Amino acid sequence: MKKSIVLVTLVIWSTFAMAQKPTKLDSIKIIPLDTVYWKRSAQFGINLNQGSFSSNWKGGGVNSVALGAFFNAKSDYMQRRFNWTSEVQLQYGIVKNEGQNSRKNVDRIFLDTKVGNRLSPVWLAFGNINFLSQFAPGYRYETLPSGGERSVLISSLFSPAFLTESIGLEYKPVTYFNLQFGLGTIRQTFVLDDDITIGEPTRYGVPPGKNVRNEFAFQLIANFDKNVAENLNLKARYQLFANYATLDAIDHRLDLALTAKVNKYINVNLTGIFLYDQDQDDAIQYSQGLAIGFLYSF
Template sequence: MKKILLPISFFWGVFAFSQEANKETAVADTTKTWSIQAQNTLMLNQASFSNWVGGGANNVGWLAGVNYNMTYEKGKYLWENIIVLGYGQNNTQGVGTRKTQDVINLSTNFGKEFVKNWYLSAGANLQSQFAPGYEDGNNPEAAKISNFMAPGYVNVGLGVTYRPNDNFTMTLRPANARMTFVLDKELQKAGTYGLKTDGDSMLFQFGFLGTAIYKLKIMENINLTNTASVFSNYLDHPERLVLSYGAVLNMKINRFISSNITVDVLYDHNQIQKTQLKQTLGVGFAYNIDNGVKRSEKKENQSWLK
């Protein structure tokens, strides 16, 4: 239980401090050190058929998500917080309701600059999902293969962060603890997500973690956000790298309508010894937030969410 409460307490403390600091900034801080850039989306899709010789099944789907980047920057101090949440479903006639998107990704990173654009930093990250996942296309009648915090990944580490501008951030942590939680008792079997013995609820790893975010403005109202990470476990088979890459292409149609294309690629030996691929496409409502305050001394291409 202590192992579970530790990461939860850490994130709760970060959130509470963020809220308090934000209140003080709004009242007394005239230097505008807090920046919030965010996108809230609701994507819808639907298809219906009647006497259609080509065939097809009536279906309707939705996908909702939030992507928040909250940054505190003052003097030599940098504190960046990222919240990515997403969930979606599709209901197809004759098949039923299936999950199409399910992600929880929370991260925080605090640093102090020691050389221009380089920060000594410490941070944490939590990744999981909201609902159960099943074999055979998320069929609830099939075997369950995942659930909330099964797996759930918590990374806590120390290292350096390189941030030359608002569009590129790279963090290297040579000392990083990675905890894999499997809190669903049905999935607590040896070999599942790297668990050593039946009944284990957590796998501890210690190694190197590298992450990077690169934001690119392709043209007016078309922006691409790239994220990548690599982890190597010093304690067991360091050559078995955990690799991930994600891309979000946002195409803004007008103030409230946009289209998103996402691609996620993952390789994790402890999950499945194959490359995993996920792709989504949606058109729907989007509400962006950009408070316009200073995020860094360099201002080029800060309109990636506008």
């Protein structure tokens, strides 16, 4: 119940930030201390990929269809020395190959809200709350000696989930780039589904017999979000997480998204995630996706 209240509070906080009335924003690189503005944006999209082959197609292949949806929203408020930024990213998609049950190919819940007080035109002291999880169960598929297949549950909603609270200093020289130095960062890792067995005995770093793990750490985050060419946007987020108790096992995560806008409602997305976390795997994990679909911005 306590965990649910924290999550609901975070969602309400982020949603409230995006519901305020905006004022005009001048195009600037370094923000004067007397500037007052709201900058808001939101996007909703649906992606559909499909492929089919005749029974005598010599090139090989399998009939498939994939459907995905996403919602992104962001607000940035500045009044003199006070800055408040909130962001929501929700993504979910499934793929259906002929002869197999449907499987998800993307699943993400990302909520982030940050308040800061400007110490100079480019430096802020900040406090930040971040939540990361997924909507649906995830499975690892294994081939049996008989040729059949079995699915092993390796993740689900709140298993894992990461709630991070951080305070520190932020360097923000321009509106599209910033560096956050989380000198005092606390992260809770949740694994609420007792059927999750991946990584035993720790299960994403959570000790046996427990559902949550607390870590005190240093965190570095770099954000970049800019139109690098006409109708072409690049968004990148790099996160370094160093537990003060285990500095020999530093976590790294890089999220990349390149979006090309074909016209008002059609876009092409290329996304990638690179993750290194010894609590999950000793090797680098990565995922990549390419999709074309409908996009509505407001």
